[in-house]
Amino acid sequence: xxxxxxxxxxxxxxxxxxxxxxxxxxxxxxxxxxxxxxxxxxxxxxxxxxxxxxxxxxxxxxxxxxxxxxxxxxxxxxxxxxxxxxxxxxxxxxxxxxxxxxxxxxxxxxxxxxxxxxxxxxxxxxxxxxxxxxxxxxxxxxxxxxxxxxxxxxxxxxxxxxxxxxxxxxxxxxxxxxxxxxxxxxxxxxxxxxxxxxxxxxxxxxxxxxxxxxxxxxxxxxxxxxxxxxxxxxxxxxxxxxxxxxxxxxxxxxxxxxxxxxxxxxxxxxxxxxxxxxxxxxxxxxxxxxxxxxxxxxxxxxxxxxxxxxxxxxxxxxxxxxxxxxxxxxxxxx
Amino acid sequence: xxxxxxxxxxxxxxxxxxxxxxxxxxxxxxxxxxxxxxxxxxxxxxxxxxxxxxxxxxxxxxxxxxxxxxxxxxxxxxxxxxxxxxxxxxxxxxxxxxxxxxxxxxxxxxxxxxxxxxxxxxxxxxxxxxxxxxxxxxxxxxxxxxxxxxxxxxxxxxxxxxxxxxxxxxxxxxxxxxxxxxxxxxxxxxxxxxxxxxxxxxxxxxxxxxxxxxxxxxxxxxxxxxxxxxxxxxxxxxxxxxxxxxxxxxxxxxxxxxxxxxxxxxxxxxxxxxxxxxxxxxxxxxxxxxxxxxxxxxxxxxxxxxxxxxxxxxxxxxxxxxxxxxxxxxxxxxxxxxxxxxxxxxxx
Numbered sequence: 001x002x003x004x005x006x007x008x009x010x011x012x013x014x015x016x017x018x019x020x021x022x023x024x025x026x027x028x029x030x031x032x033x034x035x036x037x038x039x040x041x042x043x044x045x046x047x048x049x050x051x052x053x054x055x056x057x058x059x060x061x062x063x064x065x066x067x068x069x070x071x072x073x074x075x076x077x078x079x080x081x082x083x084x085x086x087x088x089x090x091x092x093x094x095x096x097x098x099x100x101x102x103x104x105x106x107x108x109x110x111x112x113x114x115x116x117x118x119x120x121x122x123x124x125x126x127x128x129x130x131x132x133x134x135x136x137x138x139x140x141x142x143x144x145x146x147x148x149x150x151x152x153x154x155x156x157x158x159x160x161x162x163x164x165x166x167x168x169x170x171x172x173x174x175x176x177x178x179x180x181x182x183x184x185x186x187x188x189x190x191x192x193x194x195x196x197x198x199x200x201x202x203x204x205x206x207x208x209x210x211x212x213x214x215x216x217x218x219x220x221x222x223x224x225x226x227x228x229x230x231x232x233x234x235x236x237x238x239x240x241x242x243x244x245x246x247x248x249x250x251x252x253x254x255x256x257x258x259x260x261x262x263x264x265x266x267x268x269x270x271x272x273x274x275x276x277x278x279x280x281x282x283x284x285x286x287x288x289x290x291x292x293x294x295x296x297x298x299x300x301x302x303x304x305x306x307x308x309x310x311x312x313x314x315x316x317x318x319x320x321x322x323x324x325x326x327x328x329x330x331x332x333x334x
Numbered sequence: 335x336x337x338x339x340x341x342x343x344x345x346x347x348x349x350x351x352x353x354x355x356x357x358x359x360x361x362x363x364x365x366x367x368x369x370x371x372x373x374x375x376x377x378x379x380x381x382x383x384x385x386x387x388x389x390x391x392x393x394x395x396x397x398x399x400x401x402x403x404x405x406x407x408x409x410x411x412x413x414x415x416x417x418x419x420x421x422x423x424x425x426x427x428x429x430x431x432x433x434x435x436x437x438x439x440x441x442x443x444x445x446x447x448x449x450x451x452x453x454x455x456x457x458x459x460x461x462x463x464x465x466x467x468x469x470x471x472x473x474x475x476x477x478x479x480x481x482x483x484x485x486x487x488x489x490x491x492x493x494x495x496x497x498x499x500x501x502x503x504x505x506x507x508x509x510x511x512x513x514x515x516x517x518x519x520x521x522x523x524x525x526x527x528x529x530x531x532x533x534x535x536x537x538x539x540x541x542x543x544x545x546x547x548x549x550x551x552x553x554x555x556x557x558x559x560x561x562x563x564x565x566x567x568x569x570x571x572x573x574x575x576x577x578x579x580x581x582x583x584x585x586x587x588x589x590x591x592x593x594x595x596x597x598x599x600x601x602x603x604x605x606x607x608x609x610x611x612x613x614x615x616x617x618x619x620x621x622x623x624x625x626x627x628x629x630x631x632x633x634x635x636x637x638x639x640x641x642x643x644x645x646x647x648x649x650x651x652x653x654x655x656x657x658x659x660x661x662x663x664x665x666x667x668x669x670x671x672x673x674x675x676x677x678x679x680x681x682x
Binding site: 065198205229231256259264280283314 | 644
């Protein structure tokens with residue numbers, strides 16, 4: 001049954017060394033699964049405590065891949081991130097990872113007051129114990145890089161802590177703010193982004209921790225959707241698709257970025273109701289869950305989710321501004 | 335038998351037969367290194383045998399003007415036609431898609447599949463890695479798969495789901511057609527399906543190229559590998575590449591090696607590609623990534639796209655298949671036929 005690592009295959013030493021240095025090892029998919037189930041806590045997923053979402057994601061936010069949260073401003077991306085950092089710092093017997101969290105807060109949105117509020121409202125038994133709040137909040141490290149290069153430096157430093165197995169979750173809030181603030185022209189921005197994406201992905205891969213990034217939105221420029229050349233030919237002759245006046249937004253950072261993330265969660269507001277949608281996920285069906293933001297963070301209104309067909313799930317709506325400002329009112333009431 | 339006509343020792347004759355060389359033609363069309371490894375002789379001895387074989391088979395066909403006969407390694411179109419009749423294909427589990435592909439993803443060919451994020455490229459890759467293992471009794475190839483993951487999108491939970499669904503489908507099939515025969519139980523277990531997928535994770539373009547170079551040796555040692563899936567071939571070549579000419583060269587070399595692998599070992603190579611936008615005639619259009627010169631590198635090219643609310647696959651380029659598009663869907667059991675009632679295969 002033993003499948004061989006490259007160095008056992010009798011290759012000439014020079015090639016085997018190169019491969020080992022570059023970390024190419026072969027594995028049978030079965031061994032992969034067994035390793036993960038055995039070694040990783042919670043079988044390789046960080047539960048979000050949102051039942052419907054966790055079920056769809058086969059347990060929660062997966063380790064070792066990039067998960068993106070994208071949505072219009074004020075929809076709840078940072079709230080989600082705050083809750084996740086809390087969940088990761090929880091002790092293992094409460095369903096957490098009992099690890100440190102690195103929160104890269106580019107736009108200075110992190111509110112420790114709000115973090116404690118979410119903690120005390122969601123896990124009252126834990127937080128009312130003496131010193132627990134301090135211990136858990138003490139595990140969350142907030143970094144505030146002001147430029148892309150500073151960010152890259154911090155990443156290199158983080159790599160060491162990851163090696164020592166202390167950090168269990170990395171949150172970057174927001175990726176878009178880092179990149180878009182930097183370069184003007186498209187090409188150099190794409191290149192810089194490309195390098196960072198590769199690096200973050202390999203970081204996720206070898207450290208096997210979940211990495212969550214947030215992204216902004218921008219309005220759709222030009223006409224409807226992009227098509228291939230063979231589609232354009234047939235489309236021009238037909239006029240059966242009705243012109244919709246439904247304006248919507250798209251995720252920032254481009255199509256290259258959209259390919260690079262493994263899981264994309266779209267948060268949007270449609271007719272005053274907020275939804276969290278699984279727009280891209282290799283392990284889940286395309287579901288949309290309605291949610292609200294309460295004192296204890298994000299709460300799903302329906303664990304079953306609405307199945308969305310077609311590319312509609314990628315569209316981001318921002319209708320019902322009142323709903324967004326409702327949050328502010330709720331917050332001040334507490 | 336024809337082998338008997340060769341002036342070689344009986345032991346060598348025995349070795350040839352044991353290795354499967356029953357006709358002079360099969361020896362004449364193989365290369366020296368392959369012959370040498372297959373029958374475990376030195377290369378000079380293999381060359382000798384090869385020369386005898388070509389001379390003899392040349393004598394058979396020398397009637398007529400064509401004295402420019404089978405050069406070592408070459409084949410006539412007639413022989414290729416006969417071979418192609420028996421060449422196998424791997425089903426995609428979607429009948430419509432299999433139809434436009436002429437049965438499925440063909441072995442001995444390099445197929446490129448591209449599409450926007452979320453359209454199902456990785457899903458098709460995983461489905462093929464599972465389907466190649468369908469036993470011969472059920473119309474499959476009974477082979478193993480190599481999955482080269484450059485993006486980290488290979489999620490084991492999903493492979494397990496698809497593997498279990500495949501086994502269930504096979505049991506159902508055997509119930510239908512072998513109701514009387516009790517012995518036809520499906521003996522596969524999802525874990526054994528996972529065991530037959532060789533998974534490689536590469537983290538840079540140099541690793542990717544090194545791995546493709548190494549595959550020749552790997553497949554020689556694991557002769558039952560019937561499909562190589564690269565998911566995606568684009569990722570490392572898109573990030574941070576300054577010298578475009580170098581990129582084109584590297585990609586070209588890589589695709590030649592893969593084509594050679596496909597032909598030599600009779601396996602299918604599937605490369606998954608991403609999309610990019612290009613400015614054409616005043617508007618932006620979607621196109622597959624890696625440039626124009628790359629688009630020549632593969633034998634077949636399939637583009638996955640959204641048509642309204644349905645996923646479709648379109649054959650963009652193929653030497654033998656007609657340009658057509660077929661609907662498919664991604665379900666919890668994997669790739670399946672689309673369930674819409676008005677589905678039709680559009681010939682373009």
